[in-house]
Amino acid sequence: MTSAALVARSVSALAGGPWTRFGLRRFGRLLVSVWVVVTAAFLMIHLVPGDPVRAALGATAPLDVVEARREVLGLNDPLWTQYGRYLQGLLSGDLGTSMTSGLPVSQVIGDRLPATVELAVYAFLLAIAVSVPLGLAMAAATRGGRRRHTELAFTSTSVVLAAIPEFLVAVGLVFVFSVQLGWAPVAGRSGPSSYVLPVVALALAPAAVLARIVRVEMLAVLQTDYIRTARAKRLPRRTVSVRHALPNALTASLTLCGLLLGAMVAGTVLVENVFAWPGLGTTIVGSIVGKDYPVVQGIVLVYGVGVLLVNLTVDIALALIDPRSTIRES
Amino acid sequence: MRAKRGSTWVRALRTPVGATGAALLVVVFLLAALAPVLWSAQASAVDTSQILRGSSSAHRLGTDSLGRDILYRLLVGTRLSVTLALGATAIGVGAGLVLGTTPMWLGARLGRIVGAAVNIAVAFPGLLLALFFAAVFGIGATGAVLAIGFAIAPGFARLTQTLVARVAGLDYIAAARIAGVGRGRVLIRHVLPNIGEPLVVNATIVAGNALLALAGLSFLGLGVQAPAYDWGRLLAESLNSIYINPSAAFATGLAVVVAGLAFNLFGEAVARGLGLRTPSAAVVSDRGRRTPRAPAPARADGAPDREPALLAVEGLCVSFPGPRGATTPVRDVGLSMRRGASVGIVGESGSGKSLTALAIAGLIEEPGRVDADRLEFLGADLRGDRVRAHRHLLGTSFAMVFQDPLASFNPTMRVGRQLAEVAEEHLGLRRAPAWARAVDRLRAVRLPGAERRARQFPHELSGGMRQRAMIGMGLMGTPALIVADEPTTALDVTVQRQVLRLLESIRATEHVAILLISHDITVVSHVCERVLVMYAGRVVEDLPTVDLPRCRHPYTRALLAAVPDLATDRSRPLTVIPGRPIDPSEYPVGCAFAPRCPLADEHCRHVDPALVADGHGRRVACWHADATPAERVGDPN
Secondary structure, three states, X not given: OOHHHHHHHHXXXXXXXXXXXXXXXXXXXXXXXXXXXXXXXXXXXXXXXXXXXXXXXXXXXXXXXXXXXXXXHOOOOOHHHHHHHHHXXXXXXXXXXXXXXXXXXXXXXXXXXXXXXXHHHHHHHHHHHHHHHXXXXXXXXXXXXXXXXXXXXXXXXXXXXXXXXXXXXXXXXXXXXXXXXXXXXXXXXXXXXXXHHHHHXXXXXXXXXXXXXXXXXHHHHHOOXXXXXHHHOOOOHHHHHHHHHHHHHHHHHHHHHHHHHHHHHHXXXXXXXXXXXXOHHHHHHHHHHOOOHHHHHHHHHHHHHHHHHHHHHHHXXXXXXXXXXXXXXX | OHHHHHHHHHHHHHOHHHHHXXXXXXXXXXXXXXXXXXXXXXXXXXXXXXXXXXXXXXXXXXXXXXXXXXXXXXHHHHHHHHHHHXXXXXXXXXXXXXXXXXXXXXXXXXXHHHHHHHHHHHOOOHHHHHHHHHHHHOOOHHHHHHHXXXXXXXXXXXXXXXXXXXXXXXXXXXXXXXXXXXXXHHHHHHHHHHXXXXXXXXXXXXXXXXXXXXXHHHHOOOOOOOOOOOHHHHXXXXXXXXXXXXXXXXXXXXXXXXXXXXXXXXXXXXXXXXXXXXXXXOXXXXXXXXXXXXXXXXXXXXXXXXXXXXXEEEEEEEEEOOEOEOEEEEEEEEEEEOOOOEEEEEOOOOOOHHHHHHHHOOOOOOOOEEEOOEEEEOOEEOOOOHHHHXXXXXXXXXXXXXXXXXXXXXXXXXXXXXXXHHHHHHOOOOHHXXXXXXXXXXXXXXXXXXXHHHOOOHHHOXXXXXXXXXXXXXXXXXXXXXXXXXXXXXXXXXXXXXXXXXXXXXXXXXXXXXXXXXXXXXXXXXXXXXXXXXXXXXXXXXXXXXXXXXXXXXXXXXXXXXXXXXXXXXXXXXXXXXXXXXXXXXXXXXXXXXXXXXXXXXXXXXXXXXXXXXXXXOEEOOOOOOOOHHHOOOOOO
């Protein structure tokens, strides 16, 4: 148990309502996770086997140049001093300096982040917009074991689509729509048409997974006692579906949405590289290859915190829709 | 254990998905083993006259920037791709197993710390972890394998933790521990063999994902480096020349997908096989419609007055289609109720009493089927789709109370809102007055702090409160009938009493009829004037409660005898009805109770007795109903 979690626990023992407890506990967990991410990012450069500066500058670099660079980066100080300095830098928005371009890492990230966020957000919205109505329609169509062939086709298609990694989908899309049909540009970020293929490539697998889950959840919810109660109240069929079934079906799907959105953050890395998209994904790969550790550290931090924020958002949304989850949080 | 495991894997091979996955896996492994031996020379033959050509008869998938044949490179690349994937899987599974079983190695406290760390790591997508480790280990095949391996570990550790926790709670593990068997020994001898199967299945699926992920890393240029090549690297190279030679990129991508799917499909098929139970072969029978018709109950229930029936049911059947033909769990049920009446239906679980209630309420869902010669409520015909036409009548006059009050309330809506929507829907009230009525009704069912409770969610109320609120929901309109399906079964004994008393007082003050469904004949006899006893989907006896001591069906007598009272000799075991209730798919030709009946003879086993009225307001379906008490074998009285 870390001290933050302990503090959260003892405070929650004093505080009253389930919402206060939920908020404190969730915030405590976020702090712990952020600390883990920050520490992992800091330790990365020290985990590299051998001398990272030697690796970055190459085997032929003169010893005094390597030493000078080590001194500049503060790598010769004791680990604790470096850790303290790193945390201090983070708090003041200083993520270090790129070893290759000499630009501040925060500036590199600031330049590249919007393109990545755009890609992820559009893809997420597309996945939701397609999969939720599709899953609901399939649930309605295949209820009570009807239309078994439709169900089989839907399930197997979604399983296969979900199993294909984004970068292969991306290559497939480029092959069909850019090379064969010439409808969309092969790469780059210029104008609305250049967004279509990357966004679709990123959204396809999550949409397939989500549509399947929404269908299964909806079918499960329609079987519950409280839906029978709603029907016993003789509410119109649409009211039963929209007011009583949908919110409950979406709570379970929402948990999955968090995982999918997190995976989507990672998926941007591959998709960006297929389409030469000027985002964080192309930058981190270039920096790993070029051993530009401060940039890699900074971007790992951004991705990690991004995933944590996604999870936090989902948990809060979940608590708003289904009040029982504030209790479950413990 | 071994034999069972073998049969599961073999059974998985017989399913179409499993067979496809296995066949593809065999092809992939054969290629991995043989292709480098057979075609290494062709794959590395440089031909500077054939640089970056498209598909031709000499080079089916064209050539790369050094004029090497891409098809051969693709085939030869299988080995490296598969080997690396298996290596990463081995690392990930090994690390995951160690992490996931730490509580058993290092004790609970250290185990908790490792568990917390695993939980944090699991929250991050595998590819992000892989990128992190790739940056640490440096680019190249070794780095990529380590990176993917470590990225797999947290997820696998989580799985192992879950499985170990499940097994560790079992009695024989606890016994081994108490007997002083060491932790490591318990783990290896007792725990791992029992969770081996799901672990192996998941490792198979993980191997497929590792293959895809490694292809991804190589594709990004972080994995395999020239001159070595795997599929990911080939894909990256062919993407650069996708305009000249699209078939190369397409074929390489296809190879990756197919190989990845092969692992996944095979693993999924086995996983599904593990969870599957083959349905026991049961005899098909559907005799629901063939049973002799019971006489119309309207005249038989001893109700001489002219007042129109509140509820009239004749020849009610409920059937469900099944893989071996339809089953009919409710057969030819008839009953009639007047205003303010109280009728109870008793029977063991599976006797069809709850389905009867749902069928009367028109709440049987597809694919279930309801047939009835007559089904009328307040003069409205409720058969088939006509239920919907009488929506408002039913919504205000026909109330239902279900067994489990927690499950029967929508967990995401406030209690008051769930009551209020009835008034909005059927009484045309606006939000505020509907809410006011909801609070008023909650007061009427004596819910303490009605106003506050209305604003709460169902899980914030106690079981008894919820059931009161559920009854209050039925009072939102002006009910003529409350159908209560096991309303007290899920409640504490003291609370049961209160709920039953509430139902009785509502019946008395509001002149509401109550149809009470219960497995408990004492509950029914306390509340109801009349009792219908159901067995195997049929009414076997129908009589006034006061006549229960003089009941004539051996099943009714058995139900009464099974109730302990103050005079019961507690030194002897409680009376039970021998045998089990019969499954609706196995109804026999004769009397369904015959196999458990002390009076049954050959006639009973071959001819099903009809429900016969005796002219004194009682009906019974038994060939031995008129047997004198002396003839009754095993008579409890």
